[in-house]
Amino acid sequence: MKILDWPLEERPREKLLQKGVASLSDAELLAIFLRVGVQGCSAVDMARQLLNEFGSLTALFGASQAQLSEMKGMGAAKYAQLQAVLEMSRRALAEELEMKPAIASPADAQRYLTLRLGSLSYESIVGVFLDTQNRVLSIEELARGTLNQSHLYPREVARKALLLNAAGLILAHNHPSGVLTPSQSDHQLTAALKQALASLEIRLLDHIVVGGNKSLSFAESGWL
Structure with missing residues (x-):
């Protein structure tokens, strides 16, 4: 089932807007990043597969481009996006620490x-x-x-x-x-x-x- 077919309050993006980011699971947060899944697999299902494969968000962020590319739907563009998200988070926390x-x-x-x-x-x-x-x-x-x-x-x-x-x-x-x-x-x-x-x-x-x-x-x- 596509995420668009889910009840509105269960869709990750709408859930975030209604209940706050802390209400989302790791898979739901990752699904918002992924935006879309692949044929026969929703973004949430794809996020769950990634977390099952790598074990945690930390391990996923630490995966190499080659490792990530082995997963269906995860190519160079998604690897670059993940690294950019991680680096932005690092820099934001560094700025917070310095201020x-x-x-x-x-x-x-x-x-x-x-x-x-x-x-x-x-x-x-x-x-x-x-x-x-x-x-x-x-x-x-x-x-x-x-x-x-x-x-x-x-x-x-x-x-x-x-x-x-x-x-x-x-x-x-x-x-x-x-x-x-x-x-x-x-x-x-x-x-x-x-x-x-x-x-x-x-x-x-x-x-x-x-x-x-x-x-x-x-x-x-x-x-x-």
Whole structure:
């Protein structure tokens, strides 16, 4: 059955307008993005198939063009649209973070960092540099690859913090496996970075590990 044949209040777009975006399921939200399905398959059915195939919205956003193109009705244009939606969301959250008077809690940064890192297929290490009032000075990718001292040197991070005149830093990296448990290397480098920054009177405020659409805060876990 086509979506146009559904009762008006059950159609995703009309449901959004009447009840708000939070009332929609992941499949309904994705169906609005898709707009149309393929022969014999409505946009909602197609959205459900995509979510079943990839497991989650996060995994879907992280799929490669080749992976997505294997699904009927999902070609280069749809891949480009998905990536554009994801990047707009990242930039909007980054702007929100930078415009905040201050970052008052780990949750303020976690939303943005989870969106930025959660769908990546490779490990990325990001630093959020803050001034004395915990306002964002810069958000930068510091390295790619496994979080250890062969990829990220505490002295280089400290040098960047000095150049920015930063008073604090929130470190974040992702685990593409989705597992949030920090490794021994995660803990070791966190301790080394905290020590390097402390010698310059710069605080390491948090280290956030992202796995899929979830995150773990070192500060909230009592590890800093």
